[in-house]
Amino acid sequence: MNSGLLLLAIMTAPFLLAVVAIPLEHARPASPQARASGTHSLTVLVFASVAYTLLHFTMGALQAGIVATASPFQFMSLAALPIPEWLGFILCFLLIDLLHYGLHVLSHSVPVFWRLHKVHHADDQLSALSGLLHHPLEMLYVTIVTLIVFVLVGMPVVVIMAYSAVVGLHAVFSHLNLRMPGALSRSLGWLIVLPDFHRIHHSARLDEAHGNFGTIFSFWDLLFGTRHAVSAGVAARMKFGLPRAEMTSPFTLPTLVALPFQSIVETVRASRDPAPVHRKKRK
């Protein structure tokens, strides 16, 4: 397969998986109260198609190209570690995931990053498609930060491309609103981020949402004390999305685009059109 076809396959696979998952999610929902409607799914699909496909994969490909040619800026080379190739691959894959864990923690703790990241949390009808919902500006800053790190440490291009392919599919999988066998969560859940684990991260209660930051591997949360566990019964009744104060408009394409700037827009509107109670009465 040539590289163009491979990139196309990597780009479209998460969307195909999300579409295939829709009937399964309707048949066996883990959270029936959050079942996505057709209009809602279409909004997420259109927004995600632009933001996720164009930015994540084109920037990812560009990133791999820059890393391959920017050797003067390297202070070390992970590609040249004196260890077996397979071990180097696993180590680098884990390092990229750790970097994404760190960026995700920052996205919840630094206000300017939260403004961008909260678009991903805006979906109150959680489904596989929610995994692809990110604001383009968030994709851009994550790409720039990871690019800088990759260049500095000489991250092997093959690992960058492999991680991009896996993280797209895994993002869809981890947001599935699908009842999973309990044995799977109890065993594999300590290693991989599963839907049950990640669902808590989308709780409308921000104290629950500020945890379970792992992207592909779940053990980072255990290691750094950010793991939240909620029983299946609670998850089945849980509300998702953002609290009212964080999102004052309905879930539409313009709202998603403008959400990071919501308070700025509201301040400008209020200054142009002051509320009647603040207006001075004419004498």
Ligand SMILES: [Zn+2]
């Ligand atoms: Zn988050």
